[in-house]
Amino acid sequence: MQQSPTAKIIIIGNEILSGKTQDENTQFIAQELCKLGIKLTEVRVIADIEIEIIKAIRELKTQCTYLFTTGGIGPTHDDITSESIAKALNRDYLINEEAEDILRRYYYYKDKNNEFSEANLKMAYMPEGAELIPNKETTAPGFKIENIYVLAGVPFIMQSMFKELEEKLIGGKAIISHSLDVYIGESRIAKDLAQIQKDHPNIELGSYPFIRSGKWGTTIVVTSTDQEESQIVLNKIHNFIDRV
């Protein structure tokens, strides 16, 4: 059996760690990967610190099919993702001519008298061998290097980049989840759920408590790439729920 493709995400962002910004990139990428049949196995939020980025890249790149990073590819001093990734991969950090060309044309078009600054040029520096990931929202591209996809941190730009690269990702069977909300506490269905999970080890069976209008309930989630087995499990759940 072919191994299903997997993914990990590194969110590079002091603004998430300080609580200033709510991360939205994880959920977007997670949902897109799910549709593509790529299993997201881990997300790390780390600080904008070179040694932390290098460590995370080196450790995670060998543990998954696709490694995504978000954040830190802009023109300012705290944008250190590209250089850190170059170091992590022992690659030169140099100007990508295609990126420079795109950036120069954009800034020239915007204002013919505007000097193309060092900060503008910074966004063209990438690890040697990078392939650009364009986006429809801004000029500055993300890039792919080895199995690493380096994306912007701003959600709408990141999303635009992801849409561009999506067709290049080789997925597996779509991972489909079915949810069932019941107004029964988790404790009362725990035993039956555990038995079903035991009988169907290839199905991922999750149970999440909720409270709505003061009433406790449980969301039961059945996740699998095998829709036939999912349906059997769902029928079993319906059957025992009726008896509780």
Add this chain to the structure above:
Amino acid sequence: MQQSPTAKIIIIGNEILSGKTQDENTQFIAQELCKLGIKLTEVRVIADIEIEIIKAIRELKTQCTYLFTTGGIGPTHDDITSESIAKALNRDYLINEEAEDILRRYYYYKDKNNEFSEANLKMAYMPEGAELIPNKETTAPGFKIENIYVLAGVPFIMQSMFKELEEKLIGGKAIISHSLDVYIGESRIAKDLAQIQKDHPNIELGSYPFIRSGKWGTTIVVTSTDQEESQIVLNKIHNFIDRV
């Protein structure tokens, strides 16, 4: 100089990795830690898989003052956090009598004829030596073991637990951030910001692009425990912004 206290979070949750649920716990804990002067240095979202939990716990517990986990402490088969942590710490996994007592009283009070089930009792199992972290929303407690704080995954329950334990955390100087939004693109202020960062290495100076009503701008964030130096930096920023 005394080292500032640091923290890391492990979010244990297939529901986050599948994109089904938006994680809200990171931002809440991050903001609370900030107020307490505890620096959050990393967040990991991992799957409900024993070996992953053990690996993350062992690796991260020695790298921070406080390690928080959220999720996986309920009564169902997929709640494996407590047992995995016991294994990670080479501690026995057994009934905490205080927790059992609380749970029994609650279920007896709720329904005198209700049998106290195995699933109910599961929530009293903890690593040997655990100290309870009660909460005002439910009966099931979280717990502290060594420097690890094991909290619920459901946000309002997690928050209630966090409020209970908060006063036991020894913080540092409050970490205060000042934000400044300017309608100037990042590239145009990159050089000045870099110079200020260089002159004030103890200040964390962040720069985040935004777009509002079609207009690009930059949020500049000055973060420090030293309010005097923050003010000097803010003044410098105001001065150069006026010239751009």
